[in-house]
Amino acid sequence: MPEKTRRQRATGPRDASPVGNLLIAQSGGPTAVINQSLVGAVREARRRPGRIRAVYGALHGIQGILDENLVDLGRETEANLERVAATPSSALGSVRRKPTAEDCHRIFEVLRAHDVRYFFYIGGNDSAETAHIVNEEAKRSRYDLRCFHIPKTIDNDLRENDHTPGFGSGARFVACAFMGDNLDNRALPGVKINVVMGRHAGFLTAASALGRVYPDDGPHLVYLPERPFDVERFAKDVNGVVARLGRCLVAVSEGVADRKGVPIVAAYTKEVDSHGNVQLSGTGALGDLLATIVKEKTSIGRVRADTFGYLQRSFAGLVSEVDAREARAVGREAVRLAVAGAFKEGSVAIRRARGSRYRVAYERVPLRKVARETRHMPAAWINKAGNDVTKAFLDYARPLVGKLPLIGRLNARPVRPSRA
Amino acid sequence: MPEKTRRQRATGPRDASPVGNLLIAQSGGPTAVINQSLVGAVREARRRPGRIRAVYGALHGIQGILDENLVDLGRETEANLERVAATPSSALGSVRRKPTAEDCHRIFEVLRAHDVRYFFYIGGNDSAETAHIVNEEAKRSRYDLRCFHIPKTIDNDLRENDHTPGFGSGARFVACAFMGDNLDNRALPGVKINVVMGRHAGFLTAASALGRVYPDDGPHLVYLPERPFDVERFAKDVNGVVARLGRCLVAVSEGVADRKGVPIVAAYTKEVDSHGNVQLSGTGALGDLLATIVKEKTSIGRVRADTFGYLQRSFAGLVSEVDAREARAVGREAVRLAVAGAFKEGSVAIRRARGSRYRVAYERVPLRKVARETRHMPAAWINKAGNDVTKAFLDYARPLVGKLPLIGRLNARPVRPSRA
Numbered sequence: 117m118p119e120k121t122r123r124q125r126a127t128g129p130r131d132a133s134p135v136g137n138l139l140i141a142q143s144g145g146p147t148a149v150i151n152q153s154l155v156g157a158v159r160e161a162r163r164r165p166g167r168i169r170a171v172y173g174a175l176h177g178i179q180g181i182l183d184e185n186l187v188d189l190g191r192e193t194e195a196n197l198e199r200v201a202a203t204p205s206s207a208l209g210s211v212r213r214k215p216t217a218e219d220c221h222r223i224f225e226v227l228r229a230h231d232v233r234y235f236f237y238i239g240g241n242d243s244a245e246t247a248h249i250v251n252e253e254a255k256r257s258r259y260d261l262r263c264f265h266i267p268k269t270i271d272n273d274l275r276e277n278d279h280t281p282g283f284g285s286g287a288r289f290v291a292c293a294f295m296g297d298n299l300d301n302r303a304l305p306g307v308k309i310n311v312v313m314g315r316h317a318g319f320l321t322a323a324s325a326l327g328r329v330y331p332d333d334g335p336h337l338v339y340l341p342e343r344p345f346d347v348e349r350f351a352k353d354v355n356g357v358v359a360r361l362g363r364c365l366v367a368v369s370e371g372v373a374d375r376k377g378v379p380i381v382a383a384y385t386k387e388v389d390s391h392g393n394v395q396l397s398g399t400g401a402l403g404d405l406l407a408t409i410v411k412e413k414t415s416i417g418r419v420r421a422d423t424f425g426y427l428q429r430s431f432a433g434l435v436s437e438v439d440a441r442e443a444r445a446v447g448r449e450a451v452r453l454a455v456a457g458a459f460k461e462g463s464v465a466i467r468r469a470r471g472s473r474y475r476v477a478y479e480r481v482p483l484r485k486v487a488r489e490t491r492h493m494p495a496a497w498i499n500k501a502g503n504d505v506t507k508a509f510l511d512y513a514r515p516l517v518g519k520l521p522l523i524g525r526l527n528a529r530p531v532r533p534s535r536a
Numbered sequence: 537m538p539e540k541t542r543r544q545r546a547t548g549p550r551d552a553s554p555v556g557n558l559l560i561a562q563s564g565g566p567t568a569v570i571n572q573s574l575v576g577a578v579r580e581a582r583r584r585p586g587r588i589r590a591v592y593g594a595l596h597g598i599q600g601i602l603d604e605n606l607v608d609l610g611r612e613t614e615a616n617l618e619r620v621a622a623t624p625s626s627a628l629g630s631v632r633r634k635p636t637a638e639d640c641h642r643i644f645e646v647l648r649a650h651d652v653r654y655f656f657y658i659g660g661n662d663s664a665e666t667a668h669i670v671n672e673e674a675k676r677s678r679y680d681l682r683c684f685h686i687p688k689t690i691d692n693d694l695r696e697n698d699h700t701p702g703f704g705s706g707a708r709f710v711a712c713a714f715m716g717d718n719l720d721n722r723a724l725p726g727v728k729i730n731v732v733m734g735r736h737a738g739f740l741t742a743a744s745a746l747g748r749v750y751p752d753d754g755p756h757l758v759y760l761p762e763r764p765f766d767v768e769r770f771a772k773d774v775n776g777v778v779a780r781l782g783r784c785l786v787a788v789s790e791g792v793a794d795r796k797g798v799p800i801v802a803a804y805t806k807e808v809d810s811h812g813n814v815q816l817s818g819t820g821a822l823g824d825l826l827a828t829i830v831k832e833k834t835s836i837g838r839v840r841a842d843t844f845g846y847l848q849r850s851f852a853g854l855v856s857e858v859d860a861r862e863a864r865a866v867g868r869e870a871v872r873l874a875v876a877g878a879f880k881e882g883s884v885a886i887r888r889a890r891g892s893r894y895r896v897a898y899e900r901v902p903l904r905k906v907a908r909e910t911r912h913m914p915a916a917w918i919n920k921a922g923n924d925v926t927k928a929f930l931d932y933a934r935p936l937v938g939k940l941p942l943i944g945r946l947n948a949r950p951v952r953p954s955r956a
Contacts, residue, residue: 146723148716172951176723186951199944205719207946212724229954295852296568299625303566303596304632308846327852399827399841400820407819421819425842426728432715432747433941434854521853524619526627531592531606534649 133457134260136233137170139186143177143239143246144212145270146205146430147282148289149443153238153266154208155201156447158189161234167455168234177211177237178246181226182219201444204430206238215246220253227261234262234454238447240269240280244463245487251461262454265463265483266446270429272319273490276481278468281446282429284439284516286313287323289428291517295327297422298334298365299523305363306418307354307410310335311403313428315371318342318493319513320428322505324367326513329523334365341371342493343502345380350406351413353503358416370402370423381405399423436518442466442476449478474515553877554680556653557590559606563597563659563666564632565690566625566850567702568709569863573658573686574628575621576867578609581654587875588654597631597657598666601643606650621864624850626658635666640673647681654682654874658867660689660700664883665907671881682874685883685903686866690849692739693910696901698888701866702849704859704936706733707743709848711937715747717842718754718785719943725783726838727774727830730755731823733848735791738762738913739933740848742925744787746933749943754785761791762913763922765800770826771833773923778836790822790843801825819843856938862886862896869898894935 138161142150154173161168171189174180187208192200200207215223227235237247244265251263267274270286290312301308312321318340325338336357339345345368357364374383381401403421410419446464453459462480469475497509558581562570574593581588591609594600607628612620620627635643647655657667664685671683687694690706710732721728732741738760745758756777759765765788777784794803801821823841830839866884873879882900889895917929 142723146720170951173946173948175948184953187946187948188951189946191949192947196944196947199942200946201944202942203719203944204716206723207944210723226954230951292852292854293847296624296850297846299623299852300566300846300850303562303626303630398818398820398824400818400824400843404818404820420846422845422847423820423843424847426717426720426840427713427842427844427847430716430720432712432719432943434712522619522622523852524616524621524623524627526593526607526609526620527612527616528593528595528607529611531590531608531650533604534646 133167133262133455134233135167135169136231137172138168138234138236139172139174139181139227139230139232140189140236141174141177141180141238142206142208142210143237143243144210144268146210147268147270148204148285148430148435149281149440150205150238150268151203151207152201152440152443153268153281153447155197156444157236157266157451158197159194160448160451162190164451164455172230172232173208176209178213178215178219178223179211180209181223184226186230204432212242214242215249220249223250224253224257224259228259233260236264236266236450238266238268240271241274241486241488241490244483248483248487251483263461263483264450264454265486266450267463267465267486268443270320271314271317273317273492274486275489275491276463276465276485278466278476279516280466281439281443283319284436284518285434286320286428287326287513288436288517289431289434290320290323290424291326291520292434293424294324294335294365294367295520295523298327301334301363301365304418306420307358307364307366307416309366309368309403309406309421311368311370311421311423313424314341314369316341316492317490318369321367321369322493322497322509323513323517325505325510326517327520330525332361335367336361336364337366337503338505339366339368339372339503340493340498341369341373342498344375345372346374347380347384347409351409354410355414358414366406368402368406399425436516438516438518445478453480553587553682553875554653555587555589556651557592558588558654558656559592559594559601559647559650559652560609560656561594561597561600561658562626562628562630563657563663564630564688566630567688567690568624568705568850568855569701569860570625570658570688571623571627572621572860572863573688573701573867575617576864577656577686577871578617579614580868580871582610584871584875592650592652593628596629598633598635598639598643599631600629601646602639604646624852632662634662635669640669643670644673644677644679648679653680656684656686656870658686658688660691661694661906661908661910664903668903668907671903683881683903684870684874685906686870687883687885687906688863690740691734691737693737693912694906695909695911696883696885696905698886698896699936700886701859701863703739704856704938705854706740706848707746707933708856708937709851709854710740710743710844711746711940712854713844714744714755714785714787715940715943718747721754721783721785724838726840727778727784727786727836729786729788729823729826729841731788731790731841731843733844734761734789736761736910736912738789741787741789742913742917742929743933743937745925745930746937747940750945752781755787756781756784757786757923758925759786759788759792759923760913760918761789761793762918764795765792767800767804767829771829774830775834778834786826788822788826819845856936858936858938865898873900
């Protein structure tokens with residue numbers, strides 16, 4: 117094939133990236149902008165016919181490779197790709213599966229059979245680990261593969277990143293939900309507790325504070341998994357806010373745990389079980405437990421709880437534009453890096469430039485640096501009492517969610533009372 | 537006061553509406569557009585200085601009248617009123633309280649003391665009843681009062697109305713939530729059950745079907761309180777959808793009940809209690825119960841449930857434009873009707889013109905016709921099996937929620953399998 121040879125020569129000796137096919141897949145929990153990354157990568161790949169011949173997608177992550185369930189993304193129109201980019205939740209389907217040694221063997225069988233030389237895996241830290249495992253296996257088998265991870269997670273907990281694609285849109289949902297619920301709570305006062313996603317990292321729950329406009333706006337209390345949760349302290353906090361404002365809106369991460377790291381529902385249920393109480397379970401358990409605690413330990417009448425659930429990660433039509441743009445960029449950057457040839461593996465990390473204007477840069481980091489371990493809310497972003505976020509967090513997060521809806525309030529000048 | 541006399545004469549004999557002050561209040565569950573109605577009424581009232589002198593608001597519905605907690609809405613700037621109009625949840629605060637005879641006495645004391653001759657109450661059927669009670673009391677006391685109800689409810693269950701302000705925006709939230717969750721469920725297949733608001737009327741749950749684009753899009757099953765819910769039938773339905781599509785998205789009203797009208801959680805828990813099962817309770821109880829039933833009665837592994845909760849009624853930044861426009865109009869119309877003088881009391885009903893183009897008219901109906909009783913989904917809008925809505929419902933509801941986000945899907949042309 118003289119065509120191939122000519123192309124290889126043309127790119128010069130420094131650029132040692134192979135010529136072959138590309139395979140991309142999505143993994144883990146979907147986000148509102150994960151398809152921006154897919155389309156960013158696919159469109160960039162289609163602009164590189166000298167290196168990348170066919171652009172394939174695997175359905176449902178590595179499961180699609182194991183089952184040889186591949187689709188030809190080279191045959192999608194640009195218009196359709198753009199529609200998909202603007203659509204929430206993994207268009208190629210997703211999976212939660214860590215490849216075993218046997219899986220790796222099968223994966224390489226399929227990659228070889230389809231001459232795949234570029235592999236991209238969009239996901240969180242587990243997906244980065246999968247990419248890392250696949251890359252290690254490629255090295256061992258001396259199979260020339262470019263293996264890149266493209267970041268995604270609403271949890272915002274990937275190391276090496278200032279923030280991750282998907283977080284801005286998830287945070288925007290949480291902020292808008294709390295803006296509305298704060299007004300609802302103000303109209304019909306009482307205690308309202310909202311449970312937000314986040315098992316180990318509190319970023320998404322912290323975003324509940326982004327919609328505050330007036331000094332008395334909620335959430336008035338924010339509890340994150342980064343700080344131990346104390347039931348007595350919580351009841352006291354709520355009582356204090358109600359005494360001051362006549363109402364209280366609470367944001368709490370699903371992952372809050374006691375000093376020993378035991379999730380609150382388990383810890384508290386165990387403690388009170390000896391007193392004959394019924395065990396709480398199910399999707400609303402944490403919210404229900406906290407509502408029960410407020411009712412038992414205070415004299416407040418109206419107490420309600422909601423658990424936000426899956427809506428936070430792929431609500432249709434609610435996207436942070438910055439998030440969408442960056443999700444597109446990390447997909448594109450991953451392909452550029454892989455084709456450039458300087459690195460055989462890596463992940464694209466988002467770094468924020470210093471200064472008052474919000475600007476980001478994309479940097480390649482080794483896979484092992486983002487795989488497995490996660491990061492948490494820095495101490496400086498949580499107040500001393502452990503029941504709110506600081507201004508530093510709000511300054512950090514504001515540019516990521518975009519402009520929030522404008523909220524108004526009546527001036528409400530009192531009418532002089534009659535003598536009736 | 538010659539000014540007053542001149543004005544009264546100028547309007548002529550046919551128009552017998554009094555000259556005095558106006559009082560407006562909001563009641564019941566907030567909606568995303570309830571302040572459009574408030575601002576529609578206030579701005580119209582401020583254009584009628586010949587009839588209406590001061591424009592007052594009562595804080596937290598009739599509670600604010602009882603406590604003489606009134607604000608001067610004449611002193612709000614137009615710009616601020618417009619900001620408030622675009623803000624979700626009752627800006628004057630809300631209340632759930634039916635006036636007693638004693639309350640009525642006190643209400644008239646306050647109305648008299650402030651020379652209130654125009655009373656407007658924004659709310660659902662309970663609020664219409666309150667307006668009705670106040671109006672009857674005014675007649676008995678020979679107090680010349682114009683008493684009007686302005687419709688509002690996400691439940692869409694007011695009689696005499698084609699639909700109610702607040703429903704379009706609530707339905708838009710539910711439709712967008714299901715669009716995203718359908719894609720989430722498609723990416724990570726399994727059974728997903730979403731519990732939607734609606735104790736007696738299924739309109740909001742039915743709106744879950746509005747976002748379907750492709751033939752296999754969910755919700756695949758829709759259960760409404762208008763039809764008895766059968767647990768065995770439900771499990772069979774879910775199994776059937778999973779057999780066909782490998783996944784199943786379910787929409788269910790919080791108010792589903794068995795043939796005897798007993799709510800499902802109570803009915804089922806009672807039934808299985810004799811077998812030693814733990815009682816389900818709390819905010820997620822119905823979703824958790826249905827998830828448990830699917831797990832017990834089928835062999836499906838991944839089953840999840842969410843309960844949408846309060847987000848449905850006052851999410852910030854998610855509004856149906858048609859809904860906002862109509863909410864504004866009913867507020868304006870109520871003031872026009874009251875000032876025109878032909879009727880001393882009433883509610884503004886939204887009627888839809890026949891024909892393919894969506895058009896509405898606003899009509900005055902007597903208070904007693906919308907008070908207390910509610911309406912339900914017509915039989916023609918529910919399929920025979922009682923587990924889905926019909927095209928007639930979708931045609932009815934589509935204009936009310938506005939254009940939904942565009943959703944794309946990969947063409948996903950399969951790659952020919954290798955011999956690996």
